[in-house]
Amino acid sequence: MVSLMDRRPIHVQVGGQRYRVVSSAPEAELTRLAAAVDAKLAELSPRGRSPEAQSIVLAALSLAHDLEQERTRRRVFEVKVRDLLRRILLRIDSALESAPAEEESARSE
Numbered sequence: 001m002v003s004l005m006d007r008r009p010i011h012v013q014v015g016g017q018r019y020r021v022v023s024s025a026p027e028a029e030l031t032r033l034a035a036a037v038d039a040k041l042a043e044l045s046p047r048g049r050s051p052e053a054q055s056i057v058l059a060a061l062s063l064a065h066d067l068e069q070e071r072t073r074r075r076v077f078e079v080k081v082r083d084l085l086r087r088i089l090l091r092i093d094s095a096l097e098s099a100p101a102e103e104e105s106a107r108s109e
Contacts, residue, residue, distance in 0.1 A: 014038045015051040037063065 006024040012034035013019070021030060041059040045051040051059075 015041045015045070015056065017050075 007022050008024075010021050010023055010025075010027045010030050011018055012021055012030055014034050014037050019034075023030060037059060040063055041051050041055060044058050044062065045055040
């Protein structure tokens with residue numbers, strides 16, 4: 001659990017504005033995330049203008065949408081992997097069950 005003592009102020013820049021964020025996250029991680037938000041904001045805002053609140057909301061919605069899509073892809077991938085592993089384990093179990101019977105038949109010959 002993160003204590004209040006572990007939190008420290010970190011400055012990041014988004015949309016030409018500097019923000020002070022109090023966090024326990026590493027500064028490099030927050031800087032990277034702020035750069036991702038800033039890049040998305042730049043995609044949605046006219047060049048050379050300070051972003052308006054609407055642009056910031058659109059950037060947040062766009063990033064939330066991207067996150068939702070990635071989570072859906074991950075869930076689909078996890079289902080496929082589980083199914084594949086289940087099928088592999090069934091084949092292994094089947095092979096292991098048939099191996100003693102084949103050995104028994106070879107001994108009796």
